[in-house]
Amino acid sequence: MAKASTLTPATVYLYIPNIIGYMRILMNCCAFAICFTDKMLFSILYFVSFVCDALDGWFARKFNQVSTFGAVLDMVTDRISTACLLVILSQVYRPGLLFLSLLTLDIGSHWLQMYSSFLAGKTSHKDVKDSSSWLFRTYYGNRKFMAYCCICCEVLYILLFLLAENQTENLTDVLINSAKKSGLYFSLLSLLLFGWATKQLVNLIQMKTAADICVHYDIAKQQ
Numbered sequence: 001m002a003k004a005s006t007l008t009p010a011t012v013y014l015y016i017p018n019i020i021g022y023m024r025i026l027m028n029c030c031a032f033a034i035c036f037t038d039k040m041l042f043s044i045l046y047f048v049s050f051v052c053d054a055l056d057g058w059f060a061r062k063f064n065q066v067s068t069f070g071a072v073l074d075m076v077t078d079r080i081s082t083a084c085l086l087v088i089l090s091q092v093y094r095p096g097l098l099f100l101s102l103l104t105l106d107i108g109s110h111w112l113q114m115y116s117s118f119l120a121g122k123t124s125h126k127d128v129k130d131s132s133s134w135l136f137r138t139y140y141g142n143r144k145f146m147a148y149c150c151i152c153c154e155v156l157y158i159l160l161f162l163l164a165e166n167q168t169e170n171l172t173d174v175l176i177n178s179a180k181k182s183g184l185y186f187s188l189l190s191l192l193l194f195g196w197a198t199k200q201l202v203n204l205i206q207m208k209t210a211a212d213i214c215v216h217y218d219i220a221k222q223q
Contacts, residue, residue: 015065017056021073024049024056028081035088035161043158046085050154053078054147071124075114079107085157092164093171102200109203112210119217131209139202149202152195159192 012018031045056074060066086103090096110125117125126140139146163174179186 012067012069015060015067015070016063017060017065018067018070018073020052020056020059021070021077024052024077024081027052028077028084032084032088039162043162046081047154047158049081050151075110075125079110082106082154082157085161089157089160089164092167093160093169093174095171098171105200105203105207109207109210112214113206116210116213116217120213128209133205133209135198136202136205136209139198149195149199152192153199156189156192156196 027045027049031042031049035042053074056070060070083103083106086099086106090099090103093099113125117127128136128140131137139149160171160174163169163178175189179189
């Protein structure tokens, strides 16, 4: 007779990677609570939470504690964290609509990707081996490349927040003035902007690809 599973809901909730996820949520709550009173501490807490995003995945694989709940918790935490930072940036920079548009693209593309993966019967939204886009396949198939793009996005947003001295900053002026400070600043911004732009392109491809899957699913149901 097969041995009955000893897993309980409490066991899954208390998986090490999920506990790290709860800690990330707590750090982000503390970070955003002080974002306008202590920008440096906010940046440290936010970045540490972001780094923990890689740790929870490592612990999940290391201790065989991969779970659907953990994957959803991880993505929701990522999206909400980035969304909150983009909302803040939309209030301190002009044009603020740019950051709100990035927020919409980020959440919309990931939500569509998750839902389309479910419709396609896949166990992970990162399973894009059948995609016709080499960039999309490379992004989800190469951990280092994906990490580079994600790090560039988050570090760029944190840097922009730290550079903002007023609540009506012009984004273009801040970027140009920062790039003029030194060659190091210029190189850093160039590196960050390239990774950021690549991730936005991936988000666009992701949204279109996922939307196509949903549409084809509807067509198949009618046939």
